[in-house]
Amino acid sequence: PYRTGATRRATGVGLALAWHGAGFTGSGEVKLASVVSLELTASGELRILTGSTEMGQGTKTIFPQLVADALGVPYEAVEIAPQDTAFVPDSGPTVASRTAMVVGGLLIKSAGRLRERVEAATGGDFASTYRAHARAGGATRIDERFEPYPGIHFDDETYRGDAYPAFGWASCVARVEVDLDSGEVAVTDVVAADDIGAVIHPILAEGQVEGGTLQAIGYATIEEMKLRDGRYLNDRLSTYIIPTALDAPRITTILVEAPFPGAPHGAKGVGELPMDVGAPAVIAAIHDATGVWIDELPATPERILAALGAIERPPETGRPGVAPAPVRESPAETQAAVETPIEEGTDPRPGARTDPQPLRGPGPELDRQP
Numbered sequence: 001p002y003r004t005g006a007t008r009r010a011t012g013v014g015l016a017l018a019w020h021g022a023g024f025t026g027s028g029e030v031k032l033a034s035v036v037s038l039e040l041t042a043s044g045e046l047r048i049l050t051g052s053t054e055m056g057q058g059t060k061t062i063f064p065q066l067v068a069d070a071l072g073v074p075y076e077a078v079e080i081a082p083q084d085t086a087f088v089p090d091s092g093p094t095v096a097s098r099t100a101m102v103v104g105g106l107l108i109k110s111a112g113r114l115r116e117r118v119e120a121a122t123g124g125d126f127a128s129t130y131r132a133h134a135r136a137g138g139a140t141r142i143d144e145r146f147e148p149y150p151g152i153h154f155d156d157e158t159y160r161g162d163a164y165p166a167f168g169w170a171s172c173v174a175r176v177e178v179d180l181d182s183g184e185v186a187v188t189d190v191v192a193a194d195d196i197g198a199v200i201h202p203i204l205a206e207g208q209v210e211g212g213t214l215q216a217i218g219y220a221t222i223e224e225m226k227l228r229d230g231r232y233l234n235d236r237l238s239t240y241i242i243p244t245a246l247d248a249p250r251i252t253t254i255l256v257e258a259p260f261p262g263a264p265h266g267a268k269g270v271g272e273l274p275m276d277v278g279a280p281a282v283i284a285a286i287h288d289a290t291g292v293w294i295d296e297l298p299a300t301p302e303r304i305l306a307a308l309g310a311i312e313r314p315p316e317t318g319r320p321g322v323a324p325a326p327v328r329e330s331p332a333e334t335q336a337a338v339e340t341p342i343e344e345g346t347d348p349r350p351g352a353r354t355d356p357q358p359l360r361g362p363g364p365e366l367d368r369q370p
Helices: 029-030 059-071 098-122 126-137 202-221 275-290 301-312 332-337
Strands: 002-004 010-022 035-042 048-051 076-081 138-143 166-179 186-193 252-256
Touching: 010 275, 035 098, 035 126, 048 059, 059 076, 059 098, 059 126, 098 126, 098 138, 166 202, 166 275, 186 202, 186 275, 202 252, 202 275, 275 301
Parallel strands: 048 076, 186 252
Antiparallel strands: 002 010, 010 166, 035 048, 035 138, 166 186
């Protein structure tokens, strides 16, 4: 740690590593049996039908991108239908870092089947014949259902086997500044490296990592649900504080590509991976700066000050029959220590504090709710 002048700030650096399974655990994907559909309408339009929800992660961008690439047509030629469950198939929930890998993989397979059918019927290239084929022969719809990845087996009875078909790997390095008097933490720099398999859209993938990292910083430092008598005290964004762009540190994103061979595009999940490492990296950095471990999240100023107070409080002395051992003293000092009686509640070391109060910190946390 590096302490800066009279402001009593300490800086520290922390590292965290993690891996995260992509898709549902065990036989979850088999039980979901997700379905996607790709439609060539009678008017010659290409339409994707899935139940996957767009939350800002870029689903509505990468799905047409994957299908257009598989069909050999421009990106603009592919549209995606609204996620109205009265019309789209059940593609499974948009969770578990599964959407790009599982649902995207099914769309690539459905596009391959549609291309084969049209080219077999027309004898020409899909891109130059599909509109005329649709207007002459009517609409074509391809449904694709999930099938287990080859070589992946899991036994629900014994909980043995392959829990996930693929794993993403992540590392995060965080630098923090800690005000030793107020306990406030500022995360100043983060470097996040994530192996997400084949990168489909670099800008969107970097945005996922940056957003997940900032969410993890909030989890580590400020976000806390408070309860009283079974009711949430901060049940809205005006009272449950989350980090904003103004709170964001400098984030450097490194995307590592180790494609998953079981998926047609080699992609693995990215949604949850950055969240796994951001918070422990911040907590490790706080420890590097202050020497204390915070074992309850978030690392609020109250918790940091309480932890600092615990290590700065002078050790208990004067217990019956116990005297503190002198450290690196001369023989004369040692003899004096032996001959001088130790009074109850005193510390014989030169300059030692004898009051029981910590050097700083409010003691018990002030914001804890029963």
